[in-house]
Amino acid sequence: MRINDTLRDYLTIAACFFIAFILAVLPFPEWAERFRPNWVGLVLIYWCIATPTKVTVGIGWIVGLILDVLFDSPLLGQLALAYALLAFLSVKMHLRIRMYPRWQQAVVILILLVVIQFLIIWIRIMLSQPAKFTNFWISVLISMLIWPWTFALLRNVRRRMGIR
Template identity: 30%
Template sequence: MNNRAAHNRWIIWLLLLVGILLQIMPWSSTIYMIKPNWLLLILVYWTLALPNCIGIAMAFFIGIVLDLFSGTVLGGHAFALSIIAYLSLFKFQLIRNLAIWQQLLIIILLSICYDLLLFFIEILINHSITMIPMLFLSSIVNGILWPWVFLLMRQIRRHFWIY
């Protein structure tokens, strides 16, 4: 790895910060159910692209930052993002070699898993169930957006020589 690639790792942190900002951005109640999970998409891309640099600890830290910014239960997003990072790291070579439409299906499944984890954490903490059937609509939106996020992140990675 050359020095230029090592010095450009700050781009990853910047993109994760943009993902957090897009995640906490206020949306209207009608659009909120289909709001894509930008941070999840960006984090999954970087765990697949650079599994030695972006891992479970990074996902946990980013989740804590998201919990602090969004005002949710501390550790909820951190736990869920850590599990998603583990699942994507577990078979990262297989996922990287799949076609983009197959990756789209994996992203939908990871997104559903993330939403279910947050749902179960809410049940454990609040002892209340607020299940909305449209909860998984954002997972489909995440899957639809994956090819564009993947291509954009890959273009950024190649442009800044992040390896």
């Protein structure tokens, strides 16, 4: 019975990530590309602060590795590294983030995502791949703006499925 429950929890979380992956690669018109929020990052942060015992660094790493393949990174593992760090920071701060009011949370999420973007760009520069510091700001800001709704939606999912 208990094993069944855990399995169901993990399947729910996996389904959330699955939808986030689809949203991440859904074709957008050229001009709208830069407005695409970091869906996978938001979902990962949510599950890290909501269930820090279930979704941890390891899951973040696997999610990053899948993104590596999905985005066809020049080298496998560069996004895996970044998302492992994102999961680590979120888990470390989960108690504090939970206490904050929704908009303050959004600011913390902004900072987390900017840190990750800087890490990703830094890795790209280290490996001498094309990288720009200019085109992620709008995406990160939009991620921050939609955080409250993402949070509410995912909390609904979590409560409905009784995941704790």
